[in-house]
Amino acid sequence: MKFSDIPKFTEPAHYQITISWNYLVRKLDEWINEPGIAQLNLNPDFQRGHVWTKKQQTAYVEYKLA
Numbered sequence: 001m002k003f004s005d006i007p008k009f010t011e012p013a014h015y016q017i018t019i020s021w022n023y024l025v026r027k028l029d030e031w032i033n034e035p036g037i038a039q040l041n042l043n044p045d046f047q048r049g050h051v052w053t054k055k056q057q058t059a060y061v062e063y064k065l066a
Helices: 021-033 054-065
Strands: none
Touching: none
């Protein structure tokens, strides 16, 4: 089976969302540090061991944000 053989259940989005970098940084700070808000665990117990180096992790996040 090829990826292209899998039926598509959604259509591509036809819109863009613009979020300022400051807003994103502020929200991430809230998710990580604010008491009373569900904590964002960047290293959960169920995560596999050190599969990616820190450099690879950073490169992936930068790629996704670009």
